[in-house]
Amino acid sequence: MRFTEGFRDPTVARALAAGLRAAAAGDRRLCFMEVCGTHTMAVGRHGLRALLPPNVRLVSGPGCPVCVTPSGYLDAALELGRRGAVLATFGDLLHAPAGDGRTLAGWRGAGGDVHVCYSPLEALALAEAAPSREVVFLAIGFETTIAPTLMLAVRAHRAGIRNVSLLTSFRRVVPAMEAVLATPDVRLDGFLCPPHVSTVIGADAYRPVAERYGRPCVVAGFEPLDVLAGLLELIRLATAGRAEVHNEYARVVTPKGNPRARALIEEWLTPSDAWWRGLGRLPDSGYSLRPDRAEWDAARRLGVEVGPGAEPRGCRCGDVVAGRIDPPECPLFGRRCTPDRPVGPCMVSSEGSCAAWYRYERAGRT
Amino acid sequence: MDPKGDRILLAHGGGGRLTAALIADEIVPRFGDGPLRGLPDAADLPPIGGAIAFTTDAFVVQPPFFPGGDIGSLAVNGTVNDLAVCGARARWLSLALILEEGLTFDVLRRVLDSVTVAAKAAGVTVATGDTKVVPRGQCDGLYLATSGLGERLPGYALSPERIRPGDRVLVSGPVGDHGMAVMAARMQFASAGGPRSDCASVLPLVEAAAPMAGGIRWMRDPTRGGVAAALNECARGRPWGIMLHEAAIPLHSASAALADALGLDPLHSPCEGRIVAVCDPSVAGEVLRSWRSTEVGREAAEIGSIVCGAWDGAVAMETRMGGRRLVDMPLGELLPRIC
Ligand code: SF4
Numbered sequence: 001m002r003f004t005e006g007f008r009d010p011t012v013a014r015a016l017a018a019g020l021r022a023a024a025a026g027d028r029r030l031c032f033m034e035v036c037g038t039h040t041m042a043v044g045r046h047g048l049r050a051l052l053p054p055n056v057r058l059v060s061g062p063g064c065p066v067c068v069t070p071s072g073y074l075d076a077a078l079e080l081g082r083r084g085a086v087l088a089t090f091g092d093l094l095h096a097p098a099g100d101g102r103t104l105a106g107w108r109g110a111g112g113d114v115h116v117c118y119s120p121l122e123a124l125a126l127a128e129a130a131p132s133r134e135v136v137f138l139a140i141g142f143e144t145t146i147a148p149t150l151m152l153a154v155r156a157h158r159a160g161i162r163n164v165s166l167l168t169s170f171r172r173v174v175p176a177m178e179a180v181l182a183t184p185d186v187r188l189d190g191f192l193c194p195p196h197v198s199t200v201i202g203a204d205a206y207r208p209v210a211e212r213y214g215r216p217c218v219v220a221g222f223e224p225l226d227v228l229a230g231l232l233e234l235i236r237l238a239t240a241g242r243a244e245v246h247n248e249y250a251r252v253v254t255p256k257g258n259p260r261a262r263a264l265i266e267e268w269l270t271p272s273d274a275w276w277r278g279l280g281r282l283p284d285s286g287y288s289l290r291p292d293r294a295e296w297d298a299a300r301r302l303g304v305e306v307g308p309g310a311e312p313r314g315c316r317c318g319d320v321v322a323g324r325i326d327p328p329e330c331p332l333f334g335r336r337c338t339p340d341r342p343v344g345p346c347m348v349s350s351e352g353s354c355a356a357w358y359r360y361e362r363a364g365r366t
Numbered sequence: 367m368d369p370k371g372d373r374i375l376l377a378h379g380g381g382g383r384l385t386a387a388l389i390a391d392e393i394v395p396r397f398g399d400g401p402l403r404g405l406p407d408a409a410d411l412p413p414i415g416g417a418i419a420f421t422t423d424a425f426v427v428q429p430p431f432f433p434g435g436d437i438g439s440l441a442v443n444g445t446v447n448d449l450a451v452c453g454a455r456a457r458w459l460s461l462a463l464i465l466e467e468g469l470t471f472d473v474l475r476r477v478l479d480s481v482t483v484a485a486k487a488a489g490v491t492v493a494t495g496d497t498k499v500v501p502r503g504q505c506d507g508l509y510l511a512t513s514g515l516g517e518r519l520p521g522y523a524l525s526p527e528r529i530r531p532g533d534r535v536l537v538s539g540p541v542g543d544h545g546m547a548v549m550a551a552r553m554q555f556a557s558a559g560g561p562r563s564d565c566a567s568v569l570p571l572v573e574a575a576a577p578m579a580g581g582i583r584w585m586r587d588p589t590r591g592g593v594a595a596a597l598n599e600c601a602r603g604r605p606w607g608i609m610l611h612e613a614a615i616p617l618h619s620a621s622a623a624l625a626d627a628l629g630l631d632p633l634h635s636p637c638e639g640r641i642v643a644v645c646d647p648s649v650a651g652e653v654l655r656s657w658r659s660t661e662v663g664r665e666a667a668e669i670g671s672i673v674c675g676a677w678d679g680a681v682a683m684e685t686r687m688g689g690r691r692l693v694d695m696p697l698g699e700l701l702p703r704i705c
Contacts, residue, residue, distance in 0.1 A: 008686055010686045010687065013686070013687040014688055017688055044691060045631075045685075045691065046685045046686075046687045046689055047683070047685040047687065047688075047689025047690040048689045050688075050689040050690045050691075051687065051688060224687045225687075228687070339697050350629070359692065360691040360694070361691065361692060363607075363679075364676045364680070364682055364690060364691075364692060
């Protein structure tokens with residue numbers, strides 16, 4: 001028996017699907033956003049959209065780090081590479097195109113030093129191996145990846161390694177959700193909240209969204225039954241007009257999150273404005289290294305600016321991550337833009353909505 | 367150098383004394399009985415009654431030994447199976463070895479023994495061959511290449527053109543085992559309960575189903591890219607599509623668990639001892655029964671059908687959850703050096 005089997009029981013799925021139809025009975029149209037790219041993938045891989053009642057729509061949100069990180073960040077990373085830095089990155093960023101189509105993979109092909117890491121700590125070994133060079137870890141991500149990334153600086157500090165730093169583009173998920181709600185052309189009835197991020201920030205972190213904007217928030221796991229159960233709860237809350245936070249993933253997520261990770265974040269970082277693809281510059285939506293930690297900040301230390309940059313021409317990733325359009329509504333989708341030849345980051349990332357739609361849903365829509 | 371004489375040297379491929387010794391000690395005792403007797407430059411083969419089929423394949427799997435097989439059994443079965451799914455019985459094989467200087471004789475012997483066993487099991491004779499040695503670092507251990515000549519079995523007339531809506535899709539056993547076994551070996555967590563390659567000859571399946579051959583429209587051994595790639599190639603550009611049923615697809619739990627952990631779809635993972643086929647609904651049951659009567663086909667299953675409408679030209683799947691989704695070609699090279 002597979003460890004996942006309990007979360008993929010077809011009879012339970014059928015019951016949940018019937019529950020969705022019953023709960024959404026009537027002709028009120030409901031639209032929910034799955035914030036996280038891994039939810040997007042689970043929906044595609046298990047064909048869950050086909051189980052939604054016709055009046056319920058599920059749109060993707062700004063939870064895929066590669067997709068929301070603006071082109072300007074890649075411009076800055078490539079500039080650091082050009083100046084001789086060794087770049088260390090997670091694999092997902094390797095093929096993400098900058099505004100002019102350049103990629104880290106292309107830079108590596110042209111002789112640049114780009115290393116794909118599974119753990120940020122691998123950058124330590126790179127720094128030790130090349131003491132005369134600057135090693136820069138491309139530190140993008142939400143609350144989930146922030147603490148493990150900071151461990152790189154903690155360890156380097158302890159080991160007295162000084163030639164490593166972080167080009168940060170850390171993000172907070174809640175301000176992005178609030179920004180989506182403030183977007184005039186998106187009408188949402190609730191959020192399916194990301195499981196991994198919630199293990200760090202805790203389910204209570206969504207209370208302001210529920211209370212200030214009057215939208216229910218449900219934390220759900222990645223397994224298909226988790227997603228269906230989360231959606232059922234959202235439909236019930238939304239139709240009853242109850243703007244509450246429910247945690248359907250209590251086997252992993254607690255109300256307060258992970259205090260140690262949060263303490264580490266507070267010790268090293270301070271909330272700051274951040275640029276988001278599709279949402280613009282949002283106040284206090286990111287984290288930067290605190291002024292007393294500036295020596296670990298690649299941008300300050302090596303003197304580069306991270307601006308918004310220019311989007312790849314014709315790419316509508318900004319509208320996709322803000323839930324304004326579904327990927328097939330982008331005129332380039334599946335034509336000029338495919339996973340083999342991506343135009344925008346949403347087609348590159350393994351969590352990107354365009355990639356998920358292309359892979360699982362580009363045919364068979366009736 | 368090599369005082370104990372237990373490693374391959376460049377001179378073993380040089381055509382001189384060491385080459386002669388290698389052939390006399392390792393090749394002749396294993397393969398010297400048939401057309402290889404006397405080591406002619408070309409094998410003399412007797413005439414075959416009817417049409418012949420001819421194929422070739424190269425093998426670079428890394429690591430060369432994995433649970434359920436090795437590069438030797440793979441080189442035999444890969445070529446035997448390419449012929450089998452064309453409706454042909456392999457008769458003769460060629461075997462080329464490319465060895466890296468420094469390879470141990472132990473590895474070479476184990477691989478050659480495995481070739482011998484697999485060829486015997488598949489009823490095929492190694493009729494000709496060649497050995498080359500390249501300097502250290504210019505290949506990784508050893509590479510094999512085989513070509514195969516086979517005789518066509520009567521009754522099979524396979525072509526995707528003959529596929530019609532309503533036809534059934536069959537698979538001869540659990541999918542994705544070979545790819546997952548090699549990945550487990552590569553990541554060095556091969557274990558007793560872990561994935562095992564399905565590496566085997568599929569000829570018994572083709573022979574068992576021969577009485578129903580006329581109703582079988584299309585067959586493939588789903589190697590690189592797995593069942594998903596084989597079916598996508600079959601469906602591309604056709605005025606019909608393929609609808610699979612996830613719950614019906616046989617899967618070994620060890621392979622499924624590893625695929626899950628790696629974020630891979632088992633349908634994208636190669637098989638080396640399976641057939642995926644499309645057949646007329648009137649013979650589907652008979653074909654399944656005939657497959658299940660063989661050792662390699664015990665877990666054969668009907669996994670889908672040919673449909674018309676929204677999925678034309680594509681492969682789709684009704685998921686265990688009751689949803690529907692596309693089953694795409696794998697992107698790029700998901701699993702390099704898997705065969
Ligand atoms: S389909 Fe391509 S171009 Fe269009 S929004 Fe998605 S990534 Fe951008």
